[in-house]
Amino acid sequence: MTCFRPSSHPTIRLALHIRRPAMAATLLAAALALGGCKEPTRADAPPPERPVRVATVAYTNAAETRDFVGVVRARTESALGFRVGGKLVERPVDVGDRVTAGQVVAKLDHTDLGLQVASAEAELSAARSSYAQAKSDEARYASLRSRGFAPVAEYERKKSALDAAASRVEQARRSLDLARNQLDYGDLQADADGVVVSVGAEPGQVVATGQTVVTIARDGPREALVALPEAWLAEARRAEATVSLWAEGDHRYAATLRELAPQADPATRTYAARFEILSDDDAAPALGMTATVTLALPGEGPVARLPLAAVMNNGQGPAVFVVDPATSTLDRRPVALKGFTEDVAMVQSGLDAGERVVTLGVHQLREGVAVRVLDGG
Template identity: 30%
Template sequence: MTDRFFTLTGAALALAAALTPAQARAADALATWTVSSSAPQGLASHDGTVEAVRQTVVAAQVAGAVVALPVKAGDRVKAGQLLARLDARAAEQQAGAAAAQVEAARAAQQVATLEVQRQRQLFASRFISQAALDQAEAQFKTATAQANAQMAAAQAARTESGYFAVKAPYDAVVTEVGVMPGDMALPGRALVTLFDPSALRVAVAVPESAAAGLRSRLATAVGVEIAGQRLTVPHWEVLPAADPVTHTVTVRIELPTGGVASPGSFARAWLPTVAGGTGLQRVFIPGRALVQRAELKAVYAVGADGRALLRQVRTGAVSGDQVEVLAGLRPGERIALDPQAAARRP
């Protein structure tokens, strides 16, 4: 029995030694998958960003020191709620001076009114000339105009004094406070940044070659995934202009009210694909070919020399046993279907 074992073993070694290098590589060949692209009539995955429909950087309209800052980042504020108060003592004094000038102008107007009434009576009794009446009428009109001008100036002073109290323009969430109490606020300097949480959308950049096809399918509902939550959204639009640098067109997807997203969050959108060469090509690979180590997702790409090298990929939607690859692979490349066998190869 032992002699037979050594005889078989020796025969196997002799056979292996008789194989050519090409035959040996063929005997040890990996099972591979050739990457191809397709544009099915369905939904393609795209990375996007959540943004607010209404996001405002509230700035000061006048110069003044910040004396009160009752809000902080994360606070929810109501329309008209105080966001910051500036030192308004000088403005209030000017408003008081303007109000005093209004009183003086009104007194002068009252005197001119009484005088013109007397002059009219005297002229009716033919005690004064037409020239004297005209002069009285002119003085009355001058006093009236001066009073109106003083009232307008006083109103402007009161309005300007209101600029020292910076208030929220609408119900919003404060995202950033750019000053501290004691800082000097200047016209145009950002004080508080806020956004309306009831109106959010997802912005997605798509190739401009796909824009025309997407516009023809605006009636199709699209999917959005944010923080693990999948939503179906019926309303979306394709902007008419393309970015001259990236040659992409922005797609805006309206989010329903009451979501948990915040501006700047990552979102994944599924937009309609368009056939006929104008749509977005999708690449799918078998799920068993994918290697995942912590946050790394990769495949073993097999070169023309038969060597398998680990390559990082970015994945998208999963359809059955197929995984969409968004980046990292090109059509025509080969990948190993058995990552463990590929890892053992020299």
């Protein structure tokens, strides 16, 4: 018990200074009655329970998964361009149009190409005339030589002239074939069935040889094109891949890795990867759709996934606080971690399924503290 000192009470000090004995005695008695001794608080009272949120331990497969967002592309995209230069006069197809093999998708001005064909035809006609004259001279000198009226050297010259004329005829014929091919090249044709995904030139534009005019995505397998970081290059080859489309909700397609770039992109430092989407042609996803490729690595035993905030480490290794169901107190439990992500810790051992682990504020708690589990935790 703690008592007050009478000399320190203001009422008693006032009574001591009052000269009238009766009044001073009355005030002194009142002060003593009001002061008395104070009853102290009990030091052995139990501390209040700490409210905590918990998570129930459940072991699942330890397969690590990672999602990569990309787009749906055709396996083969043909960038078509003219094999000769010229002025583009017609492009009968546009983006989104379906084309078939052999269909004309663009045309050049044929005026100059037609003139080249006419010139080659004239050269061939002239070469044939020269060949006919040389052949006649060779036959005549052969007859004279057989009768002894022409020297051998003169006959040899006529025979050489005939051989040269024959070569010029062959050269003119090849030039005519080339000119006709170039005339055919003035019509750009689709090399396979597919759909036009982009155009690179408009009518009236002068295009160079090889310049892309139309890009066609061929019919056939569809693929998901994604960018992989360096850490997932080896894992991508052994992981199980699935593809989901943003437009189709939870539906997933099986997929396989078909192509992995050998060199990183210089800007993003990632590697382009193509995953073939295994589906029927009728159910093939549309080109350009947003695709999410999920890579799942093979599991190596069960793990319990807990919030990363539930794990503490004070220099003695990772540990968690487990709520004792009998006493509602905390038990510090060392655990072994298989790994962790940005917000999840994967516990490999140290906990039993069904136990409840504190998930928030573990660094402000201590072992043996009484706790109260909040609703929903």
